[in-house]
Amino acid sequence: MEFAELIKTPRVDNVVLHRPFYPAVEGTLCLTGHHLILSSRQDNTEELWLLHSNIDAIDKRFVGSLGTIIIKCKDFRIIQLDIPGMEECLNIASSIEALSTLDSVTLMYPFFYRPMFEVIEDGWHSFLPEQEFELYSSATSEWRLSYVNKEFAVCPSYPPTIIVPKSIDDEALRKVAAFRHGGRFPVLSYYHKKNGMVIMRSGQPLTGTNGRRCKEDEKLINATLRAGKRGYLIDTRSLNVAQQARAKGGGFEQEAHYPQWRRIHKSIERYHVLQESLIKLVEACNEQTHNMDRWLGKLEASNWLTHIKEILTTACLAAQCIDREGASVLIHGTEGTDSTLQVTSLAQIILEPRSRTIRGFEALIEREWLQAGHPFQQRCAQSAYCNSKQKWEAPVFLLFLDCVWQILRQFPCSFEFNEHFLIMLFEHAYASQFGTFLGNNESERCKLKLQQKTMSLWSWVNRPSELSKFTNPLFEANNLVIWPSVAPQSLQLWEGIFLRWSRSSKYLDEAYEEMVNIIEYNKELQAKVNILRRQLAELETEDGLRESP
C-alpha cells in the first residue's frame, strides 16, 4: 500500500493553527506519510511536526466554508486547525484519520525513520538478559539462565532467555508453563542482595473449579525458599475476583498445596476501569471553567489517585515482605502482564538503588516491561480521547510512571533522572520514531525484525547531549531502601503530565533553571577552591624548600 493513496490532499495554504501557549499561526499544512506539518511563511515561528500516530481522535466543525479540525493527541495536547474550504477540510480530516489508524505495524514511522544523530551505543544491545543475570550471579548460585523459551514455544509472551531456580530443569518448566496462564511460569524478577530474598512473577495458576494442582509448580516455587522460611504470594486481585477466575479455568494457589506460602490479595484495577479513569481525569484537567467543588468532585470521581494509591500500596507491601520480613514473594494477577509488572517494578524502585539511576531505570523498563511481555501495542493504541472503546487499551504503563513520579517527589535527591525523563517515556510509549515500544512482546518484536529495521529509543536517549536534559541535578546516590508515604495527603496530581497543556509552566521552569544554576555554581566554586588550595599548598612547600637550606 502506498501512503499516497491515503493522502487525498497533500497540501493546503492559509491554514490557521491554534495550540496551547502559542499565538495562532497561519501557514501551509502538509501531510506526509507519517507527519502532519504546518509551516508558516514568517521566519522564526516554530513549525509544527506532529506524528500521525500521536493523534488519538479528531473532530470536525464547519462554519460556512471554513472548516475546523480539532486534533486530540495521545500526549493529551489539543490543537486546532482552521482550514479554508470545505472539501480540503474533509480531505485532510479523512486522510489524518486513515493515517493515524494504520493497521499494519510495519507501516509505522519507526520503520521509515532515519536518525540524524550518530549512534554511539546501539540501544538494542544495551540491556541483554545475560548481562543482567551477571549482576546476580556474582551474589548467588541458586539461579540459572534457561533458554527453554528459545523459540517462544513454551510461553509466547516471555523472552527467549529467563532466570529460573537452578534446581528446576527445563522439562519441569514446560510442565509448569502448562499450569500457568499464558504459559507464564514463575520467573525471577528481582534478587535482593541484602538478604537473598527474591521477587518472582507469573501468570495465575490454572486450578479451575476442581482445584487442579501441579507438583512441578509447587516444587519450583518452594525451590526459591530457604530452609524453614516462608514466602508470600501476592495476588493483585481481590479474593472475590480470584475466586471468580476459577470458573474460567484460572484461580489461585490453595493453602493446602503451598503450605509454606501465605497468600495476600490486593485489589488493583485493570483494563477498561483504568482507561475510563484516565478519560475522566483528562477531561477534568482540560476544563478551565470548573468551579472548585466541581473540579474536586471530578478529580475524585476519576479515581486516578485511588489507583495510584492501590498500586503503590501493593508495591510497598511486596518490598516490605522482602526487606522487613525477610521473605520471598511471588506476584501475579490474571495474565501477569499488567498489575503484576507495576508491582514488581515499583518494588524494585523502592528496594534497589540501581533502578533509580537512568541506566538502571532503562534496564528496569527493558526487563520488567518490554521483555516481561507487557503488551504495549495493545495498551497504548489509544489514549484519553478515543471514542471507539476497544477492549485492550489501558494506561497501565502511565500509572506506573505516575507512581514513580510520586516517589520521585518524595525523594527528590534519590533519583538520577528527573520528571522530563518520565514524560519522555510516556510520549514514546504512545507515539515514537523509535521501535522500542512496538509490538506486544519479544516474540512479536523478533518477527518484526525491529532490531534490524528500527532504531532503539535507548540509542537516542543515552547520548550525552540528550541525557543532560533528563538528569536530576539534585541526585546524590542513596543506597537505602526508600519508603514512600501513600497517604492521600502525600499523593498529588501529576501536573507535569495532566496540566501540561492547560496552564503555562513558565514560572516553574524558570525557577527550575535557577535551581540548576545554583547547583552548577556550587560545583564551579568547589572546583575553584580546590585548585586554589592546591596552588597555595604548592607555594608553601616551595617556600619551605627555599627556607630549609
Place this chain on the structure above:
Amino acid sequence: MVRSWRKPGHNRYSVEHVKLLDRFSTNNKSLMGTLYLTATHLLFIDAQQKETWILHHHIASVEKLALTTSGCPLVIQCKNFRIVHFVVPRERDCHDIYNSLLQLSKQGKYEDLYAFSYNPKQDDSERLKGWEVIDLAKEYERMGVPNRKWKLCDANREYKVCETYPRELYVPNSAILPMIMGSSNFRSKGRLPVLSYCRQGTEAAICRCSQPLSGFSARCLEDEKMLKAISTANSGNHYMYVVDTRPKHRMQSWWDTQKDIGRIIVRISSKIWNDEKIRESDEKKRLNAMANRAAGKGYENEDNYSNIRFQFVGIENIHVMRSSLQKLLEVNGNKGLSINDFYSGLESSGWLRHIKAVLDAAIFLAKAIVVENASVLVHCSDGWDRTSQVCSLGSLLLDSYYRTMKGFMVLIEKDWISFGHKFSERCGHLDGDPKEVSPVFTQFLECVWHLTEQFPQAFEFNEAFLLQIHEHVHSCQFGNFLGNCQKEREELKLKEKTYSLWPFLLDDKPKYLNPLYSSKSESLTFLEPNTVSFNFKFWRNMYHQFDRTLHPRQSVLNIIMNMNEQNKQLEEDIKDLESKIMQRKNGILAKDLMLANPESPALKTSLCLKEQSLLPVNDTLRAIEGSNPADNRYCDYPEEFSKSEPAVVSLEYGVARMTC
C-alpha cells in the same frame, strides 16, 4: 529549662511513663516518656531525650477519652494544627493534667499571656528599637503619601472618629472634617473610607471602609462626597470601583428579607393606625428594633453615588470559614483515609473554594488598578476581616516590595494590625466567645502560599516564614498580635511590656530566605495568578506541619538554601585564598630579591584551619537533606514502616483476610 509549676495542693509537676501515640499509626506505635508542666509549656521528653514543647496558648482543645487498659488517653489539639495523643497511666494524673491544661490554655486577661512574661534577655532600648523596625509612616512615605491628592488627617488622633482605626488616617486632600465625620457616622463602627495603598506612578488607590448603614434607602451626602473625593483623587479614571466582598446571594437574600420586613412594617403601621393606641407603644418598640436591624446593613446604591461601579466578590463570613476549617481538619485527622474520602472531604469542607474566592477578589482589585487605572474602595461588613484579606493581597499582587521579608511585615502591620483585624478574638487569645474565632488570617497566609507556589521566584521569603508567622499569631509570645485594635494595644502598653516579633524573624533571616528569589524584576511587577480550580492544592505543610510521616523525605528547599549559603562561604574562601596566594607570590618575589624574613607562623595556622572547613560544610549539607545513611530520620523511618506506616496495609491485616 523546666520551671517547676505547682498547682495549689499538689506537689507534682511531672508525670512519668506517659505514652505519646503517633497520630497516623494504625497499630498504636508509641513513645514512652515523661510529661512536664511548666508555667508556659507542656513538655514531653521521650526515652531518647527528644523534647516536644507545646505552648499552653497554642492549645485549642483538650479532650479526655474513655479509659483504656493502658491508661487514660488525653488528646490535645493545637492552633498550629499539631495534635498530640497522650496515654497517662493513672486516671487521677490524667485528670489533673486535663484540669491544669484547661486553666492554663484559657486565660481571662491579657496580662496573663506569655508575652508579658517572655524575656529574651534584651534591655529596654533593644526592645524599643525592635518595635521601631516597622514604621507605617515611612511606608506611606514610600508610597509617596502625603502628596497633592492625599493628606494625613488628624481627626482620629484621640480615636474620636473611629476606635478601631489607627490614629493616622490618610484621606483625599479635598476631604474636609464635616465630610469625614459625616461619612464616619454613616459607616458601621465609624470605619470611614481611608487610604490603604497608593500605587506610585499612577494615582489609582486602594481604599477601605466598613459597610454603609444605608438600610433600605438611607443616604448620607457626606459619605457620597467622600467617595467622590476618593474618585477624583485619581485623575486617571473618572469612575471608581466599590467592592463589597460579601457574596451577592447573601446580600440579596438579606435584601429580600428587608423587603418582607418592610411589608410587615407597612402592615403593622396600618394596623396601628386602625387599632386603638393600646398596643401602640409595644408595636413601636418592635418596629424600632426592626428598623435598627435594617439600618445595620447595607451597600452603596449606584444611583446615589456618582461614577461608582459596584461589585460583589463573594467571600463568605467568619462563621462559614470557621466551620469550613473544622470540617477540613476532621477529615484529615482520620486514620487510614482513602483518596475518595480525602477529596470528598476537601470538597465538602469548601476550604479551597473559600481560598479561591479570596484570591479572586484580590485579583479583581489589582486588575482594576493596573488594567483600568481605577481606584477601588473595599468593604465587607465591619471592614476588618475580608477587607483586610483583599486589600493586603491586592497590594501584594501589585507591589513587589510586599513580597520581600520586610515588606511583608509592613503589609501585615498596615492592613491587619493597624486597621484593627481583631487578632485576639479571631485567634481566641483569651477565653472568649468561640463564635468570634475564625481562621481569617490563616486564609491570608494560605493565599500567599499559593502565590509562592505559582511564582517560585517572586517572594524573598519561603514557606517556613509563613509558618513561623502563623505560629506566633497564636503563640501570644510577642506583643504584635495581642488585642483587637491599636487603641487597645496602647492601653495594654504592649510596646513597654512586650517584645515585637519582627526583629526576631529578621535576626533569623537566612532560615526564611527563598533561595530562588530573583529581585531583578521591576518593583511594580503585577503578579497575575492563575485561579483555575486545578491550581489550588491542599497545604499539607501547614495543616500537617507536625505529621512528618506525610512529608517528602528530602526537601529541595533545604538543599538549595544550604547550597546558597555554602556558595557565599565558598566565595569568601576563594577571595581569601587568592589574597593569600598573592601574598605568598609577592613574598617569594621579595625573598628571592632580598632573602627577607620567613613569613609569620600565624598565617600558616589559619590556613590549615581553612583547609579543613570545606568538609564539615559538605557534611551538614548532606545531613540536612536526609539522603545520607547517617541521617537519623532516615534510619528511623524504615523501622517505623513495618509497623506503623498508616497507608500501607500491614502484613497482619492481609494475612487476617487471607485466613478468613
